[in-house]
Amino acid sequence: MSTKMDSQFPEDLNSLKKKLNKLMSAIDEVSLKEENVHLNQVDSSESRLKYLESLHTEISDRLIDVKLNVRETVMKSLDAFEEAIDQTLLTTICEEDYNPKKIRKDTDINANLLMEKNFKLRESPITELMKAREEFQTLKNMALALMTLFFINLMLQDYIDHGSFINIKTLIWCFSGIDIVITTWVLLFLYCYLVIWLVKTTTSYNLSPKVWLPIYVVYQSFLVSFVCWVTSYFNLSFGSSMIILCECVRMSMKIHSYFRTKLLYGWGENKYKNFIPEFVKEKLGPANPQLNLPEIKIEDAGTEVQKMTYFLFAPTLLYRDHYVLRTRSDWKFVGNNLIEFFFGIYYTFILYRIYLQPKFLIMGKEESWNNDLLMAIFQILLPSFLELFILFYIVVHSWQNIWAELLRFPDRRFYEDWWNSMNLREGVRKFITLIHEWFYTFIYVDLMRFTNEKIKRNQAQFITFIYSSIIHFMIISFSLGFLGFDQFFYFSASCYILTFRTTMKKHAFNILFWVEICFGISLMMTMYSRDYYRKLRGL
Numbered sequence: 198m199s200t201k202m203d204s205q206f207p208e209d210l211n212s213l214k215k216k217l218n219k220l221m222s223a224i225d226e227v228s229l230k231e232e233n234v235h236l237n238q239v240d241s242s243e244s245r246l247k248y249l250e251s252l253h254t255e256i257s258d259r260l261i262d263v264k265l266n267v268r269e270t271v272m273k274s275l276d277a278f279e280e281a282i283d284q285t286l287l288t289t290i291c292e293e294d295y296n297p298k299k300i301r302k303d304t305d306i307n308a309n310l311l312m313e314k315n316f317k318l319r320e321s322p323i324t325e326l327m328k329a330r331e332e333f334q335t336l337k338n339m340a341l342a343l344m345t346l347f348f349i350n351l352m353l354q355d356y357i358d359h360g361s362f363i364n365i366k367t368l369i370w371c372f373s374g375i376d377i378v379i380t381t382w383v384l385l386f387l388y389c390y391l392v393i394w395l396v397k398t399t400t401s402y403n404l405s406p407k408v409w410l411p412i413y414v415v416y417q418s419f420l421v422s423f424v425c426w427v428t429s430y431f432n433l434s435f436g437s438s439m440i441i442l443c444e445c446v447r448m449s450m451k452i453h454s455y456f457r458t459k460l461l462y463g464w465g466e467n468k469y470k471n472f473i474p475e476f477v478k479e480k481l482g483p484a485n486p487q488l489n490l491p492e493i494k495i496e497d498a499g500t501e502v503q504k505m506t507y508f509l510f511a512p513t514l515l516y517r518d519h520y521v522l523r524t525r526s527d528w529k530f531v532g533n534n535l536i537e538f539f540f541g542i543y544y545t546f547i548l549y550r551i552y553l554q555p556k557f558l559i560m561g562k563e564e565s566w567n568n569d570l571l572m573a574i575f576q577i578l579l580p581s582f583l584e585l586f587i588l589f590y591i592v593v594h595s596w597q598n599i600w601a602e603l604l605r606f607p608d609r610r611f612y613e614d615w616w617n618s619m620n621l622r623e624g625v626r627k628f629i630t631l632i633h634e635w636f637y638t639f640i641y642v643d644l645m646r647f648t649n650e651k652i653k654r655n656q657a658q659f660i661t662f663i664y665s666s667i668i669h670f671m672i673i674s675f676s677l678g679f680l681g682f683d684q685f686f687y688f689s690a691s692c693y694i695l696t697f698r699t700t701m702k703k704h705a706f707n708i709l710f711w712v713e714i715c716f717g718i719s720l721m722m723t724m725y726s727r728d729y730y731r732k733l734r735g736l
Contacts, residue, residue, distance in 0.1 A: 313489045314515055314634060316608040318523070323594055324609065344544045351547050367554070368546045371436035378437045381427050385448050388420060389509060392452045393501045396459045400495055413456065420449055421671075428675045438676040446668055450635050451509060454516040457639060462493035472646040476654060491517050511606055512597040514635040523605040531602045534595040541591030545584055552580035557726040574716070574723050581719040593629055619706040621692060621713055636661050663689070677729050688721060 326333040355364040395416065399409045424445035428438045461470060471488060495501070508516055556573050589612075597611045613627035626633050644657040652660070666689040674680045 313491055313638075315489055316513075316517065316520055318521070318607045319610045321594055321598060321609040321611060322614050323590075324598070344540075344547070347544070347547045347551060351550055354551070365546075367550060368543070371434055371546075372440075374431060374433045374437045377427065377431050377433065378441050381424065381441050382444055385420065385424070385445060386509065389448050389452055390502060390505060391416065392456050393498065393505055396456060396495065397498065397501070399460065400464050417449055417452065420452070421445060425671070425675050429678075432678075435676050438678075439672065442672045442675055446672065447514075448509070450514045450639075451516070453639060454514055454635065455505060455508065457643070458491070458493055458516045459495055462491055463495045469646050472642075474645050474650055474654065493518055507604065510600060511604055512600045512611060512631070513606070513608070514631055515638065521607050523607055526602050526605055531599055534599045534602070538591045538595045538599065541587050541595065545587050548580050548584055548587075553577060553584070553722070553726075557730055570723065570727070574719050577722065578715050578719045581722050582715050584722075585714075585718050589628070593631075597631070617707065618710050619703075620710055624710055624714065625692075636665055640664055666692075673725065677725060677732075679728060679732050681725060681728055687724075688717075691717075 320328075323333075327337070352362045356362050358364075395409070395413065398404070424441055427433070428442065433441070461467070470490065473488075504518060507520075511520070556577055559569070559573070593612050598609060600606070601609050611631050612629055615624045615627035618624035618627060640661045641657050644652045644660060645654065666685065670681075670685045670689075674685075
């Protein structure tokens, strides 16, 4: 960044010098003309007066032009300087925050186990890597080149099989019923504003938990039940069902974040606000942790609607009355991420058509597990992982950065460096920190907070894991159209056991983590696809 600044400002100064030199040359030229007039012995005083007036006018016009050019150059230089300073500050903060040692230190239980998140100016890890090293941009270019070859492969295959270069019937089918999805989403969006009425009614009439808690449970249950009914009644395709179910879960999480934050921090003093578990007190001793409590107020309906609207679109699940915003939006950054998002969707379709769909059709014919199914797990390892990584990139990185840039949202740390994880527990936590923060704050900590630690730490952790598994089970089951209880039990049990695997900071454990991820994704896709295609065949 400093190199960019150093190279830019000398160019502006050189431009300014050139303009000043032109002015001096013009003045010299006028002086030379005056000398020539004297040499020609212009004796008429009237002629001299006219000449001096024309000379004065010419110099004045040139001075005005130069003044405007100088002002324009200086303003551009100041704007560039301000932008460079902002970017330098951002880069400095990002490099500081991205230090893995600092991250491990910040997540230490003695430092800030219960500390409310402090939103600050941070970029996403992949964005930082792209800016820091050209090698990572080269890796991205290699991936794009590979996907281009896959696209050519699919075009040739479609031409041979169907007589056309592009056959997107499967892609269109995957997102069929999009009109129902849009209508349902609008209804869900409007439904979210009822939580403002519930908060204001609860605080205005000082309702007891015995009154507002059942109302809140019914309110949330209706939201989820309605969306599940829509996907089943209209028999939505996989892609459309996945969109509306994920949006339902996202809005439900935002509703709870708003409701709980307003009541806990905006409804006067209460005993739960400064909650510290006993095991933390034992570890800290006489020291008190910095809880970093947010400043929350319950204001008039118009203000609350405005805040809720921003929160519903903001790429975070943690509600705050105010977020520190960036100074401007980079529309080029938005456009690039939007292009990557739609290309990513098409690339997942290409991988599915070329490598996964043929295998899945074969799996759907199998009556039971056999050697072919076992070998299929290993044969789709690479395309399954590529599908996972592309979906992570377009959903967790590109899509979230699009909304963050549009809303000038400051904190872009939607995920951490999960690819450097040493076990599955660390990888899941870093894969989508947006989701992890919500479960940690509103399930894990609040279970201990609002039960006065009748629910202990290990019990809260287990309940949080089960609740997360149920949400994932609901999304996948209603998207595919069948309840896969055997898959749910297998993956929940195995993932819960693997999260407790002992690790050390060695490369061997990172390799083991990648083995778990790749094999687990391939196995999950094999089991679900087998049952899904058997369902389509009526088996």
